[in-house]
Amino acid sequence: MIPNSENDRGVNNNKEGAEVTKMSNPGLASNFIQNIINEDNEKGTYGGRVHTRFPPEPNGYLHIGHAKAICVDFGIAAQYNGLCNLRFDDTNPSKEDVEYVESIKRDVNWLGFDWEDREYYASDYFEQLYRYALQLIKAGKAYVCDLSPEEIREYRGTLTEPGKESPYRNRSVEENLDLFERMKAGEYEDGTRVLRAKIDMASPNLNMRDPVLYRILRSTHHRTGDKWCIYPMYDYAHPLSDAIEGVTHSICTLEFEDHRPLYDWILAALELPNPPKQIEFARLNLTNTIMSKRKLRQLVEKGIVEGWDDPRMPTLSGLRRRGYTPEAIRDFCERIGVAKSNSVVDIALLEHCIREDLNKKVPRVMAVLRPLKVVITNYPEGEVEYVEAENNPEDPGAGTRKLPFGREIYIEQDDFLEDPPKKFFRLAPGKEVRLKHAYIIKCEDVIKNQKTGEIVELRCTYDPDTISGGPSSGRKVKGTLHWVSAKHALDARIRLYEHLLIDEDAWGEGEENDFLSQINPNSLEVLTSSKVEESLKDAAPGSRFQFLRQGYFCVDTTSGKDNSLVFNRIVSLKDTWAKINKNE
Ligand code: ATP
Ligand code: MG
Numbered sequence: 001m002i003p004n005s006e007n008d009r010g011v012n013n014n015k016e017g018a019e020v021t022k023m024s025n026p027g028l029a030s031n032f033i034q035n036i037i038n039e040d041n042e043k044g045t046y047g048g049r050v051h052t053r054f055p056p057e058p059n060g061y062l063h064i065g066h067a068k069a070i071c072v073d074f075g076i077a078a079q080y081n082g083l084c085n086l087r088f089d090d091t092n093p094s095k096e097d098v099e100y101v102e103s104i105k106r107d108v109n110w111l112g113f114d115w116e117d118r119e120y121y122a123s124d125y126f127e128q129l130y131r132y133a134l135q136l137i138k139a140g141k142a143y144v145c146d147l148s149p150e151e152i153r154e155y156r157g158t159l160t161e162p163g164k165e166s167p168y169r170n171r172s173v174e175e176n177l178d179l180f181e182r183m184k185a186g187e188y189e190d191g192t193r194v195l196r197a198k199i200d201m202a203s204p205n206l207n208m209r210d211p212v213l214y215r216i217l218r219s220t221h222h223r224t225g226d227k228w229c230i231y232p233m234y235d236y237a238h239p240l241s242d243a244i245e246g247v248t249h250s251i252c253t254l255e256f257e258d259h260r261p262l263y264d265w266i267l268a269a270l271e272l273p274n275p276p277k278q279i280e281f282a283r284l285n286l287t288n289t290i291m292s293k294r295k296l297r298q299l300v301e302k303g304i305v306e307g308w309d310d311p312r313m314p315t316l317s318g319l320r321r322r323g324y325t326p327e328a329i330r331d332f333c334e335r336i337g338v339a340k341s342n343s344v345v346d347i348a349l350l351e352h353c354i355r356e357d358l359n360k361k362v363p364r365v366m367a368v369l370r371p372l373k374v375v376i377t378n379y380p381e382g383e384v385e386y387v388e389a390e391n392n393p394e395d396p397g398a399g400t401r402k403l404p405f406g407r408e409i410y411i412e413q414d415d416f417l418e419d420p421p422k423k424f425f426r427l428a429p430g431k432e433v434r435l436k437h438a439y440i441i442k443c444e445d446v447i448k449n450q451k452t453g454e455i456v457e458l459r460c461t462y463d464p465d466t467i468s469g470g471p472s473s474g475r476k477v478k479g480t481l482h483w484v485s486a487k488h489a490l491d492a493r494i495r496l497y498e499h500l501l502i503d504e505d506a507w508g509e510g511e512e513n514d515f516l517s518q519i520n521p522n523s524l525e526v527l528t529s530s531k532v533e534e535s536l537k538d539a540a541p542g543s544r545f546q547f548l549r550q551g552y553f554c555v556d557t558t559s560g561k562d563n564s565l566v567f568n569r570i571v572s573l574k575d576t577w578a579k580i581n582k583n584e
Contacts, residue, residue, distance in 0.1 A: 031338055033076060033279055037249060041080075046248040046274065050082030053120075053247050054108065055089045055238070058100035058222070060293030061308040061315040062107045064329065064350070065284040071333035072281065073251055074113040085245055086115035090123045091237045093221035101222070103308070107316040112326045118245075122237050123223045125244055129232050130184065132240055132270055133195060133214060137176045141269045142213060143169055144179040145196045152194070155201075156209050163201035163209040183216055186229045190216050195230075199265060207262045211235060239263045242276040250276050253283040254342060284336065285344040288499035289314045295515055304519060305500075311556075311568045312500045312523050322497070323544050323554025323570035328357040347499065352577035354570055358544060358552045363391045363398060366436065366482045367532040367547040367567075369494055371410035373457045373486060376441060379407040384487070388468065389437040392546075401535055405438050408486035410531050412549075415481050416458060418446060425478035427458070433479040436548060440466040440477055482548040489531035492565040495556065496525045532565065539565070549573065 041048050054073040056062060062070075077084035086108060090096050108115070136142035145168045147155060157163035171179075183193055195214035203209055213236040218229050242250045250263075257280045267275035285291060290299070291314060299305045299313070308315050311322035319329065332353040336345050366389075386402035411427065420428040427433050432442045445459035465472035502520045536545070544554045551572040559566040 032340060033072070033249070033251060033281065033338060034079070036277075036279055037076070037080060040248070040277075049246075049248055050077055050080035051085070051246055051248045052077045052082065052251055053085040053087045053242065053245065054115075055087045055122075055241075055252075056104050057089045057092065057095075057293075058097060058104060059092065059095040060100060060297050061103050061313075061317055063291055063293070063296065063316065064286065064289070064314045064319065064332075065291045066107075067111060067316060067329050068284040068333050068336065068338075069251075069253070070108055070111055070113060071330060072338055076249070076251065082248075083118065084113070084115065085118040085120055085247070087120040087122065087241060087245065089234065089238065089241070090121055090221070090223065091232055091234055093219040093231065094217070096222055098222050103317060107320075110320060110326055111316065111329060120241070120245060121223060122232075122241050123221060125237070125241055126224060126228055126232070128244065129237060129240055130230075133180065133232075133236075134177065136197070136213075136269055137180060137195075138173055139269065140173060140198065142195055142197050143171050143176050144183065144193055145169070145210075146193050149191060152212070156206060157201070159206070163206075165201050166196070166210065169198065169210070180214075183214070183230050184228075186218075188216055190218055190229075192216065197236075197262075197265070197269075199262075205258060205261055207235070207259050208265070211262060235259055235262050236266060239266045239276070239278075240270075243267060243272050247276045250278045252278060252280055254280045254340070255283070256280055280340075281338045282340060282342045285342065286314065286350065287344055287347045287504040288501045289347055290501065290515055298516070299500075299519075302516075304516075309557075311495065312497055314500075321554075321557055322568050323542075323552065324354055325357050325361075325544075328354040331357065344505075346577065346580075347504075348575075348577035348580070351571045352575055355552065355573070355575055358546065358570070360392075360394045362544045362546055362552065364389075364393070364546045364548055365533050365536060366403070366484055367492065367494070367530060367536075367550060367553070368410045368412055368482065368484050368489070369496075369527055369530050369547075369550060370413040371529065371531050372413045372416055372455065374409050374411055374441070374460050374483070375457060376407050376409070376460050376462045377444070378461045381407055383407070384485075387438045403437060403533060403535075404485045404488045405435075406485050406487050409435070409483045410486055410489060411435075411458075411481050411483050413455075415479075416443070416455070418455065426481060427460075427479070432477045433481050434466070434477050435483050436480050438467060438483070439463060440472075440475060482550075484531050484533050486531075488534045490534055490537060490565055492530045492532045492536075492567060494527040494530045494553070494567045494569065496527065496569045498523050498525075530567075532567075536565065544570070546573075 052073045054070050074084045145166045147166055155164045180195055194212045196210045196212055199208045199210055201209050212233055214230045214232055217231050220226055260278045263278045300308055305313055309317035309321045311318055332350050384404050384406045387405050388400050389403045390400050392398035415426040417424055417428050427443050429443050432440050434440050439462040441460040441462045443458055443460050446455055447457040449456050466475055498520055500523050501518045503518055539555045541555045541557045541559050547553050552570040553567040554570050556566040556568050
């Protein structure tokens with residue numbers, strides 16, 4: 001590991017653990033983490049205590065992968081009546097910011113977890129971490145090295161060749177103490193010296209080849225300002241932060257597995273009693289989804305999305321704005337379970353979870369996304385009647401509402417075909433359909449734009465006896481359409497989404513910038529002339545509905561400005577996950 005590298009954790013997210021399988025049977029993975037904890041509890045390792053932490057680096061917004069980690073960290077603690085800390089792992093000042101700290105707190109809370117008064121920062125321990133470093137130097141277990149970052153890399157060797165010892169490796173304790181103090185005092189340029197652990201340059205594990213513990217970096221820290229010009233590396237700060245907080249089980253993702261010997265070495269070298277233990281589980285990967293803060297940040301900075309909370313983003317703030325509920329996300333995390341080998345989860349499962357959650361919860365309303373005007377020629381001009389509509393057939397307590405019906409209504413453009421194929425049960429010339437909660441109508445005439453040939457209006461007749469309670473209310477026709485009253489409907493802007501990545505197997509993998517070429521150019525479609533029923537007039541941002549036959553929708557955060565009504569489609573009604581699993 002070298003200082004000033006792109007990723008100061010020296011890990012290559014997503015790419016490790018090679019084997020990638022598509023999970024077809026989620027939720028069944030046995031929870032090996034519980035087994036480890038049960039064993040510790042039986043042996044009394046930590047006196048029966050279970051204390052975990054969720055350790056985000058405040059360098060971006062949390063995503064659905066973090067939700068999995070949050071559910072595991074807080075969930076395990078809760079199961080054992082233990083505690084879980086929120087710890088900001090803020091050891092890399094050049095990329096971190098309070099904006100991210102605030103967003104992370106909001107998201108963890110929103111997801112339904114409470115760290116109570118245990119909000120910690122690795123930066124709060126800088127002083128103590130420094131003293132631990134002095135202790136390591138005094139024990140002959142760390143040294144100041146003057147090799148350049150390039151030289152350190154060269155000296156490190158490879159997986160097949162051992163490394164070479166640094167010429168500075170055998171400095172005396174006094175010299176090391178003096179140099180390290182002067183590093184801290186700001187006497188040296190950035191990148192000119194580092195503090196390294198003295199372990200084993202021939203270790204088969206590259207992380208054990210005298211890893212860097214401290215680097216010189218002049219960068220203003222969002223909490224400690226310019227107090228420090230040396231910063232601890234993640235691999236050094238993390239085990240010690242765990243120990244300082246009394247963490248027992250430090251649960252992280254698989255790419256840290258090779259770092260565990262270093263985690264243990266640091267705690268042992270300082271002879272800390274009852275050291276915490278690191279346990280790794282497989283990170284979440286989702287089809288069609290980028291799952292790396294660094295890549296997500298590029299989408300934001302390049303303006304490919306509208307921001308971290310763009311409803312196409314897999315961030316928790318994006319999912320929230322899109323209309324996802326914390327219940328659905330927690331349910332998803334539970335179903336995927338925790339396992340030891342990497343896998344890719346089908347995004348259809350996440351979509352299934354939000355449908356399941358909203359099905360019982362949200363009211364059904366009518367909205368016409370792409371309107372086509374229908375004039376009911378035998379309906380009295382100027383008359384309005386109110387028909388009764390149930391709010392949610394899945395929830396008997398949800399009651400009913402009155403919908404205005406009149407001579408002019410809108411239906412969906414694609415619910416009419418002039419020349420329909422055989423099994424088209426919607427409207428066509430001479431054909432009948434039922435209007436949901438109202439009458440059966442029959443298409444008598446099609447009005448077109450003379451010049452373009454575009455269909456602009458349908459002329460229909462209605463059968464007055466077919467309303468609920470009427471003499472022919474039971475008359476059956478094949479199709480039922482949703483509609484809105486032209487006179488009463490409200491204008492709305494509706495945002496429809498497709499997955500952010502075109503290729504379902506892409507999931508943001510591969511070469512650094514490759515994912516940019518996988519971005520779906522059709523991920524957002526904005527409909528500007530949609531019509532929604534008038535009951536949605538005062539729908540507040542964040543409220544959710546099922547638009548009959550069209551899916552689940554959420555009022556956008558921008559809605560209400562300039563009297564506009566803006567909806568995001570959360571998901572359509574077509575549940576590919578339920579379908580696949582039924583066929584299996
Ligand atoms: P990214 O690669 O997206 O930037 P990270 O691992 O660098 O993620 P951290 O802020 O360090 O982000 O993550 C905090 C915790 O969340 C860590 O314990 C990490 O292992 C876990 N985590 C991050 N991504 C995932 C994921 N996709 N699935 C499960 N856990 C994750
Ligand atoms: Mg990362």
